[in-house]
Amino acid sequence: MTKFLLAVHVIAAIVAVGPVTVAASMFPPAARRAFGAPGDADALATTRLLHRICRVYAVVGVAVPVFGFATASNMGVLGDTWLIVSIVLTALAAGVLALLVLPRQSAVLETAEEDGVVEEAPGERATSARAATVRLAMVTGIFNLLWATVTVLMIIRPGSTTGA
Template sequence: MTKFLLAVHVLAAIVAVGPVTVAASMFPPVARRLLAAPDDGSAAGTLQLLHRICRVYAVVGVVVPVFGFGTASEMGVLGSAWLIVSIVLTALAAVVLAALVLPAQSALVEGRGANPARLAMVTGMFNLLWATVTVLMIVRPGSTTGA
């Protein structure tokens, strides 16, 4: 059962979190391009598509921690420091996405004047948090699983 849960957890992370990080990273440059040339219909459509990808995959991404908790429970590592740090960083990444990235994207899509430079900064923070969680999941300091 552990291998199944781990496989689903890793696949969900790749399929759900990957598109959000890529689409969120692509969003600020497209927004800057649209602000520089407001008549660029192509940029407006791209902006809407990237925002939709971020919203949909953010919801789908909920399965990542769900299967992560299941995997950690099966492995008996719920109290490990590396996992607790990963959980905190994952929660922080979710807050950054839900409270900062997605609302700023919505404001730009709707033409309400958000700042693409600030959006790029918070998107970078979101991506850095996920990168850190990924490294912790691979390295697992103090882990007894042999990795």
């Protein structure tokens, strides 16, 4: 049963978390392209699609810690330090995604949609929109770094019996 739970946990992480990290990373440059190309429906559609991918796969991603807890329970490692650190980092990553990345993506998208994409001349609003995408890129980088750290901890597992 442990092998099954571990397999589902890893597959869920690949299928759910992978798309969120990629789409979230692609969102800021796509939004900047949308702001830089007034009236470009494709640029705005790409930005919308990336935001939707982030939202949908964030919900699907709940399966990752659910199966992770089940796997850890079966393995008897719920009290191990590496797992507790991974749990805390996962909670932080989820918080960054839910409280910072997704709301900021929504705000950037609303700005682009309100204006039909910001005016061609780099005015105050265009500068503000660009600054918002830069801050969003930073927050997204933190989210991705947290997930990368959790992934490394899951592979290395201090005290592991796998010999790695």
